[in-house]
Amino acid sequence: MAGGNFIHRVVSYLANEIIVNGLANSPAFQRFAVRTSKKMEEVSKLAAQKQQELAEQLKQASKDFDPTKRH
Template structure:
């Protein structure tokens, strides 16, 4: 039983190494990886900008609400 597990790990390791080497040397995969990385970076930057804009809008709304509350009292 243990021998089968060992052979499975060896085969998995060899296949993994072949796959990694094949992808690492593939210009098409490298272009895909660069484009994907750029898109993720752009999406992350956009999310950060939107989060900042929403925070500023929330802060403005809270200030206006507080100002209205203080004027009533």
């Protein structure tokens, strides 16, 4: 049983090395990675802006509907 586990680890290591080196040296994959990273940054920035806007709207709404204030 231990021999099979060792062989599995060796094959897994070799496959991982081949895949990682292949992708690391691939200009197409590098372009994909850069585009994906930039898009994720844009999405994160937009999400943070929307979160801030929503927080401000909720704060204003709570002020508008405060039952302790008399209009």
